[in-house]
Amino acid sequence: MSAQVIMIASGKGGTGxxxxxxxxxxxxxxxxxxxxxxxxxxxxxxxxxxxxxxxKTVYDISDVLSGRCQAAKAIIESSIYPGLSVISAPYExxxxxxxxxxxxxQVLDSYYDFVLIDTAAGLGAPFKAAVSVSQMALLVLTxxxxxxxxxxxxxxxxxxxxxxxxxxxxNRVGPNTFExxxxxxxxECIDTVAVQLIAVIPESVALQRSSAAGQPLAANALAYxxxxxxxxxxxxxxxxxxxx
Ligand SMILES: Nc1ncnc2c1ncn2[C@@H]1O[C@H](COP(=O)(O)OP(=O)(O)OP(=O)(O)O)[C@@H](O)[C@H]1O
Ligand SMILES: [Mg+2]
Numbered sequence: 001m002s003a004q005v006i007m008i009a010s011g012k013g014g015t016g017x018x019x020x021x022x023x024x025x026x027x028x029x030x031x032x033x034x035x036x037x038x039x040x041x042x043x044x045x046x047x048x049x050x051x052x053x054x055x056k057t058v059y060d061i062s063d064v065l066s067g068r069c070q071a072a073k074a075i076i077e078s079s080i081y082p083g084l085s086v087i088s089a090p091y092e093x094x095x096x097x098x099x100x101x102x103x104x105x106q107v108l109d110s111y112y113d114f115v116l117i118d119t120a121a122g123l124g125a126p127f128k129a130a131v132s133v134s135q136m137a138l139l140v141l142t143x144x145x146x147x148x149x150x151x152x153x154x155x156x157x158x159x160x161x162x163x164x165x166x167x168x169x170x171n172r173v174g175p176n177t178f179e180x181x182x183x184x185x186x187x188e189c190i191d192t193v194a195v196q197l198i199a200v201i202p203e204s205v206a207l208q209r210s211s212a213a214g215q216p217l218a219a220n221a222l223a224y225x226x227x228x229x230x231x232x233x234x235x236x237x238x239x240x241x242x243x244x
Pocket of ligand 1: 010013014019020046121171172202203204205209
């Protein structure tokens with residue numbers, strides 16, 4: 001069986017791609033899947049902290065893609081999310097060539113059920129390389145006009161590149177999000193971006209704190225259930241979208 005490769009993208013920065021990547025990976029792993037998360041973002045490493053591998057990384061994805069080390073040396077098991085493995089981004093520099101990433105995916109393919117690729121915001125080299133190896137894209141956005149507009153642009157590029165399986169994750173939805181008026185409701189998010197919704201992740205202080213501290217997200221946090229539902233939907237289960 002070969003791995004399903006899913007890229008996590010956004011137009012605007014800071015919408016929650018890395019957070020969604022780690023927590024989705026953790027729930028797929030909890031469902032018994034072999035999951036590798038590749039952080040394809042140079043200079044803005046954050047997956048190491050969120051997944052609890054901070055300080056354990058010797059080799060990073062740029063070492064692997066440039067041939068300085070074998071993939072196995074850069075893969076670190078998350079200590080807080082069992083079953084989730086991570087290859088971190090470099091602290092700085094690093095060129096992402098699509099051909100190098102394609103080769104890496106070929107090597108890893110039979111060892112994992114899912115390879116998640118956390119990309120940098122926008123349409124740069126990490127995004128383009130990820131598109132060239134992915135079967136699915138999750139577009140992560142926050143419900144604000146800039147994220148929606150940029151999300152629409154990214155969705156168009158994904159579709160133009162031939163990636164048909166694109167799904168929308170609306171992140172950081174709080175009880176008063178749509179009362180403030182900038183974005184009316186979830187329908188406006190879906191209509192503006194023109195991508196089918198797969199998950200709504202609540203605004204969560206517990207998630208923000210646990211991510212920053214490299215601690216696991218508590219199973220009783222509202223966001224935990226949302227990530228579990230996202231993972232189950234990706235695994236093909238029919239879980240209704242309930243927005244609180
Ligand atoms: N659902 C949420 N509730 C509360 N805080 C969140 C949520 N999702 C993400 N955050 C916070 O938002 C910030 C940005 O998240 P994250 O680093 O995952 O975004 P990103 O899209 O990967 O950013 P970048 O574009 O810089 O790579 C972090 O402080 C994170 O803890
Ligand atoms: Mg990120």
